[in-house]
Amino acid sequence: DGGITQSPKYLFRKEGQNVTLSCEQNLNHDAMYWYRQDPGQGLRLIYYSQIVNDFQKGDIAEGYSVSREKKESFPLTVTSAQKNPTAFYLCASSQLGQGIWSPLHFGNGTRLTVT
Amino acid sequence: AQSVTQPDIHITVSEGASLELRCNYSYGATPYLFWYVQSPGQGLQLLLKYFSGDTLVQGIKGFEAEFKRSQSSFNLRKPSVHWSDAAEYFCAVGTGANNLFFGTGTRLTVIP
Numbered sequence: 001d002g003g004i005t006q007s008p009k010y011l012f013r014k015e016g017q018n019v020t021l022s023c024e025q026n027l028n029h030d031a032m033y034w035y036r037q038d039p040g041q042g043l044r045l046i047y048y049s050q051i052v053n054d055f056q057k058g059d060i061a062e063g064y065s066v067s068r069e070k071k072e073s074f075p076l077t078v079t080s081a082q083k084n085p086t087a088f089y090l091c092a093s094s095q096l097g098q099g100i101w102s103p104l105h106f107g108n109g110t111r112l113t114v115t
Numbered sequence: 116a117q118s119v120t121q122p123d124i125h126i127t128v129s130e131g132a133s134l135e136l137r138c139n140y141s142y143g144a145t146p147y148l149f150w151y152v153q154s155p156g157q158g159l160q161l162l163l164k165y166f167s168g169d170t171l172v173q174g175i176k177g178f179e180a181e182f183k184r185s186q187s188s189f190n191l192r193k194p195s196v197h198w199s200d201a202a203e204y205f206c207a208v209g210t211g212a213n214n215l216f217f218g219t220g221t222r223l224t225v226i227p
Contacts (some may be wrong), residue, residue: 031160058214103149106159
């Protein structure tokens, strides 16, 4: 079955360390997205990519970095510059096409705890 | 700028009762509107979407939503709630860049 795989499900890091969250999709979707979810705040867009080797900042990109070297992969690095990194991170993908708005498909998330 | 408001943070209903979750949006163009559901510790699953046409849209799991342009609303409804419907529900508006802007969610508790 096609889908989005996020790993690991739980991640623990010490403050000051960079950490990379994995996101892989086998849906052959063009676009991929990273969202951050905090209680009572809904989902906020961190970065998105519509094509390989290109990506754009979302609403809360500071302290994060991404790469899109392959169509199916969009890893997110939470750097030590992110002041409050503990959160639930969701990866999503969607198909792009002229005149077509494709709903996002989500992975099951990674819960990052930084102490 | 776009925005989505879900005025109810938490709703409790009895199993078998009807349900309506409210969503109001602000967006300059014709909106693409969505409802997603999230079980604890999981990702989001698409319930239904509105792009154009009939303002009453049917979704999965017996849910429906009605788009009312005059009220800038897209409320989610279900005639009879099941215990398995307990989850968090998010309304979202799609922007021209194929991005979604989410509301803050409504947590649904179902009591037997």
